[in-house]
Amino acid sequence: MSILNVIIDQREGDLDVASAELIAAARPAGEVNAIVLAGAEKAQAWGARLGELGVQKVFYRAQEGTEDLFEVTDLQFIHHVVYHYSQGSVVLAHTAEGGDIAGRLAARLGSGVLTDVVALRADGSAQQSIFGDKVTITAAVGGACPVYTVRPGAVEPEENPQAGAGELCPVDFVAQEAPGARVLSFTPAVKGDRPELSQAKVVVAGGRGVGEEENFHSVLEPLADALGAAVGVTRDVVDLGHYPAQFQIGQTGATVSPDLYIGAGISGAIQHTSGMQTAGTIVVINNDEDAPIFQIADLGVVGDLFDVLPALTKEIESRR
Structure with missing residues (x-):
């Protein structure tokens, strides 16, 4: 064997x-x-x-x-x-x-x-x-x-x-090659209360359409917290400095396969969709009805994410 x-x-x-x-x-x-x-x-x-x-x-x-x-x-x-x-x-x-x-x-x-x-x-x-x-x-x-x-x-x-x-x-093992340096101290990254992105059962993701950094904290994160979800973003959001790189989903980021993926303000470029399209259920919100991400969505909402996400968060919280 x-x-x-x-x-x-x-x-x-x-x-x-x-x-x-x-x-x-x-x-x-x-x-x-x-x-x-x-x-x-x-x-x-x-x-x-x-x-x-x-x-x-x-x-x-x-x-x-x-x-x-x-x-x-x-x-x-x-x-x-x-x-x-x-x-x-x-x-x-x-x-x-x-x-x-x-x-x-x-x-x-x-x-x-x-x-x-x-x-x-x-x-x-x-x-x-x-x-x-x-x-x-x-x-x-x-x-x-x-x-x-x-x-x-x-x-x-x-x-x-x-x-x-x-x-x-x-x-019994003794390293044969010296690494050329020694670790004097190690401070692990601080983990938040949300699930790890690559292991989360629910992911709420935002793209360029979410806008400024503050919008991720005020609009996207409350929905993630209501669902007990991890937060993810697209590469352009990271490049703009609106969210840390460790939360990037796609070819040059994390690959996720949650039971539920909710994407807001995401156009659907292959760089991002290659990292999430195996999700069980894909829900997307975008004000552009021709956005490519609608082609892989199980449920699509054509509308303003700044109206849809707060209303969705409020409804979920009312049922908890």
Whole structure:
């Protein structure tokens, strides 16, 4: 049976939904092991939960305090585990960090790499959704240990408990290459009360039509809070400096696949729609009835967002 090594890189908080998605994505292709980069304490705490998700073995660094946040050290540790203990394919999240490690790891393993995968298959091939999710293809690469990065939100996590799963496997590891710098301190980004964008079940997004920065706070965010939703924006909003880049949806931002997507003041350029058109239900508000985004909408409202959004927020709040 093929072995797939899922990389768990959750350094803060509890085991997240994204890690469960990676495990669910890998399961159809073979036996799933986990390589935890977050340190011994968290790996030990997560062993039982990872077993419930279908992980057979949990590899982690035996020496506490070796997680120094440098990708070069993570890369060496992953390669060490795969080469010596768990030879097989490697599955990472399709993020900036995941993509950076994937390419270099594939080179070390002498195997190919497939990025932005939406499904893995038992024969080692992978499904990809390309050209703005308009075309679905099946691709495969060579080598004994192919590397895959999986799109966040592409696979639903699910329980898969098995007898003997979640075996803890400490690994003695000393980095061979100095990273050239040391982390003296680390301040994590402050997380708000809203859900993480890539994992949210409901997303409220705004485009250039929302206008000035203040409008996002006074019109868009109240609707998101009424729905318990994450806030997203288009690239031009970020370029104008009206909202932080971490909330950008699209080809150069986050890919989201919520149950409900509400877009206001968004024209529907492919740069944005490629990152959200797999949403379960798409609702859009735009005063231009010819806006391209209406072509992918399940429900479209032609109207002024400054009238529609406050009225919608008020109605939702009245029913809570």
